[in-house]
Amino acid sequence: DAGITQSPRHKVTETGTPVTLRCHQTENHRYMYWYRQDPGHGLRLIHYSYGVKDTDKGEVSDGYSVSRSKTEDFLLTLESATSSQTSVYFCAISERVPTNYGYTFGSGTRLTVV
């Protein structure tokens, strides 16, 4: 997963606490995405960004917010974590036109909300 890193890789947090996941890229790609992966649901888009300070909602955005203050960083925040947000979270990056690989994915963050 060269060029894109997610942190932390694993996190356990308590219900009601805020959590921030970080995605960092070194590819200077314009587009960045946050997905969650759950059994039986595949990958579902949470939020995406099409430039610095330009973000939009995906299909499962409730309970999540994002920020992108620099090209290389895209942060996902769970304002008040709930057990239903226990999941594996993937960040992805993309050029304007998916001429090569479509997306490049990070290695994921496994979040457990107890």
Add this chain to the structure above:
Amino acid sequence: AQSVAQPEDQVNVAEGNPLTVKCTYSVSGNPYLFWYVQYPNRGLQFLLKYITGDNLVKGSYGFEAEFNKSQTSFHLKKPSALVSDSALYFCAVRDMNNNAGNMLTFGGGTRLMVKP
């Protein structure tokens, strides 16, 4: 709207036999199509893509996929399966005419189990 369906949650095949993982899509225009593979505790990795040109696309690890516009399908194939091919496979599509966020839509994934 664009969508992808992977009708099989799991495909079982014996090592050495041919394998097929099915994918059908729906877009309003022409599609960009992708297959990704996910090994345990890893992110998704690119396998192959169809953008334009030949309907038979060859990709990594001996995989290939056939684009069939009339059946709106993009099935993943391999002539001889290996145990190491066991993984989770995702099909994805983007409508060429959909500029909203450059987004891919993913299928639900198919788990491939190759038995010795």
